[in-house]
Amino acid sequence: MTRILTMRKALSEAFFQVMEEDPSVIMMGEDIAGGQGAPGEQDAWGGDLGITKGLIGRFGPSRVLDTPISETAYIGAAVGAATAGLRPIAELMFVDFMGVCFDQLLNQAAKFRYMFGGKTRTPLVIRTQIGAGFRAGAQHSQALYPLFAHIPGLKCVIPSTAYDAKGLMIASVRDDDPVVFFEHKVMYDRISDHVPERPYEVPLGEANLVLEGEDVTIIAVGRMVHMAVEAAGNLAKQGISCEVIDPRTISPLDEDTILDSVRSTGRCVVVDEAYPRCGFAADIAALIAEKAFGALRAPVRKVTPPHTPIPFAPNLEDTWLPSPERIIETVSSVVGYRR
Amino acid sequence: MQLERPTLLEAYRLMAVIRAFEERVSAEFAKGKIPGFVHLYAGQEACAVGVCMHLSDRDFIGSTHRGHGHCIAKGSDVTSMMLELFGKQGGICGGKGGSMHLADFDKGIMGANSIVGAAVPLALGAALAAKTKGTDHVAVAFCGDGGSNQGGVLESLNLASVWKLPVVFAFEDNGYAETTASAWAVAGGAIANRAAAFGMPGELVDGFDFFAVHEAAGRAVARARAGAGPTLLHLRTGRFFGHHEGDSQTYRGPGEVAELRRNHDCLKLFHTRVTEAGLLEGSALDELVHQAGELVENAVRLAEAAPLPPHHTVHENVYVSY
Numbered sequence: 001m002t003r004i005l006t007m008r009k010a011l012s013e014a015f016f017q018v019m020e021e022d023p024s025v026i027m028m029g030e031d032i033a034g035g036q037g038a039p040g041e042q043d044a045w046g047g048d049l050g051i052t053k054g055l056i057g058r059f060g061p062s063r064v065l066d067t068p069i070s071e072t073a074y075i076g077a078a079v080g081a082a083t084a085g086l087r088p089i090a091e092l093m094f095v096d097f098m099g100v101c102f103d104q105l106l107n108q109a110a111k112f113r114y115m116f117g118g119k120t121r122t123p124l125v126i127r128t129q130i131g132a133g134f135r136a137g138a139q140h141s142q143a144l145y146p147l148f149a150h151i152p153g154l155k156c157v158i159p160s161t162a163y164d165a166k167g168l169m170i171a172s173v174r175d176d177d178p179v180v181f182f183e184h185k186v187m188y189d190r191i192s193d194h195v196p197e198r199p200y201e202v203p204l205g206e207a208n209l210v211l212e213g214e215d216v217t218i219i220a221v222g223r224m225v226h227m228a229v230e231a232a233g234n235l236a237k238q239g240i241s242c243e244v245i246d247p248r249t250i251s252p253l254d255e256d257t258i259l260d261s262v263r264s265t266g267r268c269v270v271v272d273e274a275y276p277r278c279g280f281a282a283d284i285a286a287l288i289a290e291k292a293f294g295a296l297r298a299p300v301r302k303v304t305p306p307h308t309p310i311p312f313a314p315n316l317e318d319t320w321l322p323s324p325e326r327i328i329e330t331v332s333s334v335v336g337y338r339r
Numbered sequence: 340m341q342l343e344r345p346t347l348l349e350a351y352r353l354m355a356v357i358r359a360f361e362e363r364v365s366a367e368f369a370k371g372k373i374p375g376f377v378h379l380y381a382g383q384e385a386c387a388v389g390v391c392m393h394l395s396d397r398d399f400i401g402s403t404h405r406g407h408g409h410c411i412a413k414g415s416d417v418t419s420m421m422l423e424l425f426g427k428q429g430g431i432c433g434g435k436g437g438s439m440h441l442a443d444f445d446k447g448i449m450g451a452n453s454i455v456g457a458a459v460p461l462a463l464g465a466a467l468a469a470k471t472k473g474t475d476h477v478a479v480a481f482c483g484d485g486g487s488n489q490g491g492v493l494e495s496l497n498l499a500s501v502w503k504l505p506v507v508f509a510f511e512d513n514g515y516a517e518t519t520a521s522a523w524a525v526a527g528g529a530i531a532n533r534a535a536a537f538g539m540p541g542e543l544v545d546g547f548d549f550f551a552v553h554e555a556a557g558r559a560v561a562r563a564r565a566g567a568g569p570t571l572l573h574l575r576t577g578r579f580f581g582h583h584e585g586d587s588q589t590y591r592g593p594g595e596v597a598e599l600r601r602n603h604d605c606l607k608l609f610h611t612r613v614t615e616a617g618l619l620e621g622s623a624l625d626e627l628v629h630q631a632g633e634l635v636e637n638a639v640r641l642a643e644a645a646p647l648p649p650h651h652t653v654h655e656n657v658y659v660s661y
Contacts, residue, residue, distance in 0.1 A: 030517065035590035037523020044518045044590040068524040069455045069485040069516050100454060100491060135374035135426070137437045139453045308657045312437035313426035314374050315647045 005195040008188040010162035014169040017199045028065040029091030036066040071101035079109045082124040092128040109178040110153030121176040131184040138309040143273040149251040155179040156251040160225035167202030205252035213243035217261040220271040231327035266297035276304040298337035354384040355631040368584045380408030382579035385605035387412035389552025393560040399465035399478040401458030406451025421638035427645035434648035456489030466506040477505040477563040485516025496537040505563035518590040531573035546576030
């Protein structure tokens with residue numbers, strides 16, 4: 001039977017299930033319950049967008065921990081707890097805030113297993129919101145996952161469906177390496193699809209073939225997958241057949257699925273919400289140039305925001321973001337390319 | 340010290356403008372006219388005004404996500420601020436900053452800052468520049484009770500003492516960091532107590548009382564100007580609105596905000612004190628409130644009518660060659 005859930009509900013269900021099955025899973029973050037030490041309602045917010053609501057009621061304040069605004073201290077505590085036998089899920093409210101606590105991931109969590117010769121593991125999930133579209137300005141809207149993908153030792157997960165969000169979250173919590181799990185704030189309530197009730201895993205490092213096609217491969221993650229599918233629908237009416245691939249995790253990266261597709265279509269467009277320089281799209285383009293050059297019938301093209309901070313005014317932010325129109329334009333230029 | 344009549348009038352005017360601005364922003368936000376996140380300063384006016392009245396345009400402040408009051412107290416143009424909040428052309432940051440990132444360097448405002456505690460190290464840098472250039476300018480780092488727990492803020496307290504910088508740390512403790520009570524989240528009883536650990540004077544001040552803030556800030560700024568180093572002010576205050584607009588505030592106690600508005604309204608307290616002492620007439624104060632309302636009304640009217648920022652500005656004011 002088909003059971004349709006939003007990405008919000010799918011993630012919430014994953015948290016309840018992983019915490020139920022494993023008492024070593026704890027959760028921490030700012031206002032993930034809310035009202036700590038205050039006279040009024042407890043669990044007042046359940047996280048700044050309500051994603052972790054209800055967990056404290058089921059699992060209690062010793063497993064669902066609100067923190068002061070001290071990211072360096074509590075992300076560090078989560079890393080330490082992971083090396084000491086727990087499986088913490090720590091919420092960094094917005095990925096933009098990583099600037100105040102980066103060292104605990106960059107030089108600590110990511111390095112331990114390698115640097116200590118395999119003598120420890122760091123089963124940690126950092127959950128964090130990404131993405132533009134909320135009119136939240138330059139410091140609350142970024143899609144900074146390439147920064148993390150650059151660091152060996154970290155796994156980077158970017159779900160695009162409710163089904164994937166649940167399965168990838170469960171796989172991330174059960175994984176023995178530190179995982180950074182990027183949740184697009186615009187998608188929590190806008191995206192809904194079939195989500196089985198039982199716990200299940202979507203393996204880290206396996207791309208999803210979203211749409212089969214013949215003329216062009218479109219690679220996209222997160223919210224961009226939906227724009228790519230919309231563009232592909234329009235292009236189909238013009239007789240252009242697009243294959244859409246969602247890597248789902250950009251580290252580890254399922255290179256084979258990407259390369260097999262490009263070898264069959266001979267053309268590729270990468271759609272990404274991250275900044276263009278040294279980003280995910282550039283990385284995919286480099287991968288294809290390196291490993292599938294002989295198959296290319298046109299240059300690999302990128303659809304990304306401009307290399308600028310994210311503007312606040314709604315019309316400017318909309319201009320800044322990639323769009324189905326820009327994807328259509330770019331795909332058409334690739335298909336029409338002549339040497 | 341008895342304040343002169345023009346100083347008293349200016350203090351009340353600024354507090355009234357901040358109050359009118361914030362009450363109106365709340366209403367416009369509810370109508371959907373203001374995009375994004377908005378954090379209102381109403382209730383805390385005595386803090387911003389009591390501190391900033393000691394500063395010139397050449398003195399710097401670092402602000403917070405709750406920064407409208409600081410900007411007005413430091414002299415920013417109310418219309419330019421409103422345009423910015425509306426995301427319109429002519430906004431103080433050209434529509435690229437918004438409420439949480441209002442900056443006005445001509446007025447010495449290094450910016451509202453939506454990263455909690457992040458402006459504190461920036462203010463330290465401004466103080467270092469003043470000291471290096473040999474001026475007597477000072478910097479004030481505004482920070483909330485939530486920010487007082489940030490590692491970078493504690494590092495800044497230390498460095499300011501080590502370098503003996505002309506900086507004032509103004510911690511506005513409005514009782515809550517988002518939903519979380521400062522009584523729970525700030526260990527050690529009071530932020531003021533932390534000053535001793537970093538070798539600087541610390542004062543616990545009634546942040547609802549303009550005169551108490553003004554006197555304490557006067558001592559702190561004078562100390563900084565004289566080259567005697569940093570001071571920590573712990574201003575106990577309260578906010579009339581939620582963490583942000585849209586916050587249902589269910590974490591607050593019943594009747595808490597009504598009680599604040601009734602008994603701890605810094606404008607009412609000021610009004611009572613100066614009229615009972617015969618320093619100013621109630622009519623003069625009421626006229627200032629009326630003018631503040633008109634000023635804000637005009638700002639909203641202009642913001643509504645203003646054009647959107649042109650699309651090409653997406654690419655402006657940033658180094659980009661491709």
